[in-house]
Amino acid sequence: MKKLVLSIAIVVLASCGGKKEEEPFGKKQVEPVSVTEEAATVNPMLEKGKKLFEGKGTCTACHKPATKVIGPSLKEISKIYKDKNASIVTFLKGEGEPIVDPSQFEVMKANFAITKNMTDEELQALEAYVMSF
Ligand code: HEC
Numbered sequence: 704m705k706k707l708v709l710s711i712a713i714v715v716l717a718s719c720g721g722k723k724e725e726e727p728f729g730k731k732q733v734e735p736v737s738v739t740e741e742a743a744t745v746n747p748m749l750e751k752g753k754k755l756f757e758g759k760g761t762c763t764a765c766h767k768p769a770t771k772v773i774g775p776s777l778k779e780i781s782k783i784y785k786d787k788n789a790s791i792v793t794f795l796k797g798e799g800e801p802i803v804d805p806s807q808f809e810v811m812k813a814n815f816a817i818t819k820n821m822t823d824e825e826l827q828a829l830e831a832y833v834m835s836f
Pocket residue numbers: 756760761762763764765766773774775780791794795800801802803804805806807808809810811812814817818829833
């Protein structure tokens with residue numbers, strides 16, 4: 704009889720120990736979602752613009768959201784274009800004047816080789832993306 708009780712105890716202990724339930728709360732980190740990412744799920748143009756900006760356009764090489772790298776930050780560009788009610792599409796077609804940093808225009812101008820080959824829709828997507836900052 705003693706032996707039986709002991710073996711039952713072992714079985715119970717073993718089955719308890721082996722099954723460690725995953726913690727229901729805590730642990731799981733919620734990623735902070737930026738305003739732009741949230742907006743991108745609402746407006747497909749922004750999603751498209753982001754892809755072009757980071758991909759085919761290679762714009763991220765020189766433009767970051769909030770800091771000036773080689774080119775002005777997207778926040779700065781967006782602010783100035785809103786203030787002056789100017790069109791990024793026109794600028795990227797090579798038909799506008801630089802209004803953000805004309806002294807560095809030559810560096811930006813080289814990219815018109817890429818943007819001039821984009822469709823109007825692609826340029827509008829890029830504009831929407833930049834203006835979302
Ligand atoms: C080689 C670096 C470089 C790359 C790549 C680049 N830019 Fe620029 N960009 C600049 C510099 C430098 C300026 C500042 C000169 C100026 O204002 O024209 C600028 C300025 C701008 C401006 C403001 C223009 C104005 O009115 O003054 C816009 C809009 C812009 N870039 C968009 C883009 C987009 C969209 C792309 C990708 C297709 C891109 N840039 C890729 C360097 C770059």
